Amino acid sequence: MTEADYRGLSYWHATVDDELTPRSPLDGDTDVDVAIIGAGLTGLWTAYELQRRDPDLRIALLEKEIAGFGASGRNGGWVSALFPRSTASLAAQHGREAALAMRRAMIGTVDEVGAVVEREGIHCDYVRGGTVVYARSDAQWADARSQVAEAREFGVDALELWSAERVRAAGALGAVYDPACARVHPAALTRSLARIVESRGAVIHEQTEVMTWAPGRVETARGVVRARHVIAALEGYGAGLAPLRRRVLPLYSLMIATQPLSDEVWQQLGIEHGQTFSDGRHLVIYGQRTADNRIAFGGRGARYHWGSAIRPEYDRVDGVFAHLAATLHELFPALPELSIEHAWGGPLGVPRDWHASVHYDPSSGLGRASGYVGDGLSTTNLAGRTLADLVTGADTELTRLPWVGHRSPRWEPEPLRFLGANAGLLAMTAADAEERATGRSSLVARVMAPLIGH
CATH class of the missing domain: 3.30.9.10 (D-Amino Acid Oxidase, subunit A, domain 2)
Incomplete structure (x- = not known):
């Protein structure tokens, strides 16, 4: 696809103040510390937060199209505290205190996104109304x-x-x-985050289709990326790849x-x-x-x-x-x-149970976040901060939230x-x-x- 094709994806892509010409794809095998599959908001927030915790990390984001191609660039533009499960449902499943912690984290995330927008000088029409x-x-x-x-x-x-x-x-x-x-x-926020993480040393390989991944490696159509940490940030697109098939619809x-x-x-x-x-x-x-x-x-x-x-x-x-x-x-x-x-x-x-989740296994180095059910514009920020804590081995309030490690049933065949x-x-x-x-x-x-x- 060309820049003109990407402009036609949505009103947001048509009006974003950014060139949508794809970045260079992966050119052969490479080694990094963290490989992130998907350059939407989950992947970009994770890269942004990892860079804040450890600026020396070598981070590569692998994107089939361009940063912000999917839901991150096309959504309704609500930075909300909505979570796909109600507070009462979370309390019934995880206990009252865990449910309240999840709600406080989601409410705080609305202002956290606003704080990043102000700190980084991002022009994305953020107004908390x-x-x-x-x-x-x-x-x-x-x-x-x-x-x-x-x-x-x-x-x-x-x-x-x-x-x-x-x-x-x-x-x-x-x-x-x-x-x-x-x-x-949303496209202005997403594209701005892409430029920010790139300016701080992350590499975004666009036009790079991921075929599969396993501990320590991501296989793409253009080469293999070897990494200690592999984070899948694909949301609905994960359904088309074997490691996440039937995990998300x-x-x-x-x-x-x-x-x-x-x-x-x-x-x-x-x-x-x-x-x-x-x-x-x-x-x-x-x-x-x-x-x-x-x-x-x-x-x-x-x-x-x-x-x-x-x-x-x-x-x-x-x-x-x-x-x-x-x-x-x-x-x-x-x-x-x-x-x-x-x-x-x-x-x-x-x-399957409408419950968003964050996962990271320190023994394998594999992590992922997904299942936002359309409430992901702010939830991705919370996911990125949580994944950054998990990858760097921090024990924080975020890593103890009830969505960390939650396992939804697989969808039926x-x-x-x-x-x-x-x-x-x-x-x-x-x-x-x-x-x-x-x-x-x-x-x-x-x-x-x-x-x-x-």
Whole structure:
């Protein structure tokens, strides 16, 4: 692919202030201290944090395309404290104190990313404005009140319950406001981190496809990299490689970006710069007000593909884009007719129990982090700091968090994986329809909740 091809990946790639010409690929065998597979945010944050702990480490990042090609450069731009498992679910599995430690770490990560942005002079439109989740039905309003009550019971998340008078979404009975979220231009953040770690001695080999890896070595199409530490940072793309096959399921999420809107329109919508927004439906939607006053808006709904296939043509599904545009108008009837100037998508990584995890085995030198279920923009930073502590042998609060060493079950083989994943998408759609029809919390959603970490 050329720079022009990469510009077409998403609105973020089209507008990032950076050349997207690929860096030089690996040229034969080499030796380093740390080999990182994947130059997305997990890999880049890990390299950044390792360099802070030991500037003398020889680090190589191996990337099939370019840094920020995947979800790291295409996502919704939420630097949030969201974790794919709820606090109550974490407490049930790991104990209350471990769950609270995980929540504190996630909340702290929002400000940690902001601190790096400021310290390094990264221009990525980081503004910490919080997120607003509208409750647009009786069932959603009941769930909103329950979320705030649960947050107060655990005493960590500072959720607020907003009345209907404070929000402008159609039919909203109120909203949950979470201050622990910032808006960001994800490709700008990712590409800036790549330049920073490169300037400090790391080598990023782009256009270098990894075939497999084992303790002490990574085999690529262009040579073998020998390393004491090998870190897999592939998220949904790991499903296509033997060491991680069935560890993660690639599920597509798609986005659109409108033309810039006037300040008057934004005032009608009631969304400030730095705020992100969603509503309480089960089939997830997410949006932000970009720095140039567009709506960048996305959602789930694209189906899972047989055999965990990932192909460029799956990034664009006209029916899903049309549904997203219609959903925006349904959410905000005050919107004028919208020109959709960008439309894109890509795979995120889903573990079988919806529980993100970090692993490192000091005896083999193998490590990995994955399973963010679309909540990875900030979780990758926490993963990078944690992996850096594990690789350098530090015993810290981060290395004792409950996601360290957590093992999710493997996904079922086909055709069970195909049937189950797509049935789950249909179930969430059915749950939303059920709540619209009955005005009560969905029985379908209640059945599904244990399967998705709630």
